[in-house]
Amino acid sequence: MLYDLLDGLAMVLRMDTVAMTALGLVLGIFVGSLPGFTTVMAMAVLLPVSFFLDPLIGLPFLIGVYKGGIYGGSIPAILVGIPGTGASVATTFDGPKLTKQGKSRKALEMALAASVFGDTVSSFLTIFLIGPIALIAVKIGPPELVVVLAFSMIIIAATTGGDIAKGVLMLLIGMFLSMIGQDPIGALNRFTFDFFAIQAGIDLLPMLIGLFAIPEILLAVEERTKLAIKSANLRPEGERLRWSELMQCRRSILRSTWLGASIGAVPGVGQVVAAFMGYAAAKNASDTPEKYGTGELDGVAAPEAANNAVNGPTMVPLLTLGIPGDNITAILLGALVAQGLRPGPELFTSQAPMVYALLCSMIIACILLAVVGYLLIPVFARVVAIRRAFLVPLTLVFAVAGTYVYRSNPLDLMFLMGFGLFGYVARKLKFDVTPLVMGFILTPPLEYAFGQTVLLSQDNVTNFILTERPVALGMIVIIPVIMGFVWWRGRHQRKSAPPA
Amino acid sequence: MSSHSDSSSARSGFQPSAHLVVAIISALIAAAMWLLVPYQVDKPMAMFGFGAKGLDPKVFPYLVTAIWFFVSVWNIVEAFRQQEDDGATLRGSMSGSVIVTVLASFAYAFALEPLGFVISSGLVVAGLSIYFGAREWLPILVCAVGVPGLIFFVFTGYLHVSLPPVPAWIPGV
DSSP: OHHHHHHHHHHHOOHHHHHHHHHHHHHHHHHHHSTTOOHHHHHHHHHHHHHTSOHHHHHHHHHHHHHHHHHHTHHHHHHTSOOSSGGGTGGGGTHHHHHHTTOHHHHHHHHHHHHHHHHHHHHHHHHHHHHHHHHHHHTOOHHHHHHHHHHHHHHHHHHHSSOHHHHHHHHHHHHHHHHSEEOTTTOOEESOTTOGGGTTOOOHHHHHHHHHTHHHHHHHHHHTTTTOOOGGGOSOOSOOOOHHHHHHTHHHHHHHHHHHHHHHTSTTOHHHHHHHHHHHHHHHHOSOGGGTTSSOTHHHHHHHHHHHHTTTTTHHHHHHHSOOOSHHHHHHHHHHHHTTOOOSHHHHHHOHHHHHHHHHHHHHHHHHHHHHHHHHHHHHHHHTTOOHHHHHHHHHHHHHHHHHHHHOOHHHHHHHHHHHHHHHHHHHTTOOSHHHHHHHHHHHHHHHHHHHHHHHHTTOHHHHHHHHOHHHHHHHHHHHHHHHHHHHHHHHHHHHSOOO | OHHHHHHHHHHHOOOOOHHHHHHHHHHHHHHHHHHHHHHHBOOOOOBTTBOOOSSOTTHHHHHHHHHHHHHHHHHHHHHHHHOOOTHHHHHHHOOHHHHHHHHHHHHHHHHHHHHOHHHHHHHHHHHHHHHTTOOOHHHHHIIIIIHHHHHHHIIIIISOOOOOOSOTTSTTO
């Protein structure tokens, strides 16, 4: 493992990798700073760029966009009280109050310091824990994989959108859409209705860009009049952050890092919940909880450390089992697959240095985030007020160009627009599209593993599991109990978190 | 006053929520797909008179469509139970700007190959920018010509992938 880690580190210590990671960070912070434009949209739109680059340039570029976007959301949250991304909603409780007190520079630097600390520590934890987890994952056979995949899908559907019935319905629609084309076992045609263009199935890329970018464009069109921002607020003011102030917040930052890292390892929970939990935990632990919401630096540090600490551990289920925990890791999965890297236990046995190289690039991205963020805070603060009249059509151009270049197939553009419209209507009717994407991605490996299980069991699955697969049996019994507990605890803690 | 409003709501009759409509359509599609499984799933080839062993290719489609149907029914029950007016959110937000953006997006997707990337992108960027209130000609020019040109250069020159360069109907292209 240590040799693989050192090999991986050597693979990413290249100027072009570092330069593209920095570019990704700049683009990510740029998009994150724009109220109404999310990290997911930035990653979906920039995903095709990574396809045509070396894996060790394209994937760190996307990781840069990811980390930059999550941090960038805190800039408008602090300056104008509008969260750039969902992950920074909890930052609006204290951030704008600090701006009103003339301490916006301090707040922005605290957000940066907490983000970098949370992200770096969680990335180191990921690097040192992923190896042992992968060793267990390698021993997982088809029956166990069926259980893990099925329960991952259920937990994603149950935790992402709020309404479980709607989440499970979207999951099933995604599962059905993935069956269109050829089945993964016998390559037999299914649900093609003799339409030649879909015999190879629906491609993931138009779906990802359509569901995550087009609805954001339409929502930005809707909200462009609501978000008129006065440019007078957009300048970091006041003194710089002092070391003593950072040290005063160390307990909250450490607590939030631990919380965020734990949440990141659970599929489907994500940054928003982590930020609220980090904030609530800091408030509960404080001797002066009444000061929270009035302009407390701790109130900025806690959610920012928590939401960035989620970033590293979300890679654990993705890289060890091929299970994306949220829509951002679903996009990263698309990038990995397009580069010929199929995440899962085999990836660790066949290309361990490459996996560690990706994880090391996360650490590099964290270090670069500190530098880029510190130097460019005043620039990104001005980005908040860029006019949507230009951003909306330019984002559309990026989405269309990115979709077209992948296969030069005009039908992909129709899928892009179709999924875009579907995603927009779904968002308006409060149907979360994340379970649909998860269903679409995870169904082929689920069906394949299910087919292998049936073959191994010689058509008697129940007897096979009961007599020969004690681990699978144990998982069937234990996982629902753990999931139920996590889900119940998450709901309980979300209810106790302060309102947005 | 109260009795008047009660009677008017009674006269207006049952208003189905968007959730209910979606759930009913979903249940109908799921049922149709379940019925279509025998016709829409190819049969495995029999080699030397022996069929393939293992999972029947129809099992998984039957399983997924059946669960999809039951989950749709669950959603119908939930929609009746909650009775929220969620359709109003959609109707309220369907502003002229959204409809224009959707139509422009579809037109852009259709025009990409016939007009080429730079021209079609320039038209959609300039058109939508002006529609959304931009009036200064220099930023419009930079966004409508400069940015699509730069994207075209990055994709074709740096990443070596193809975008439709010029209008396809020009002779000799």
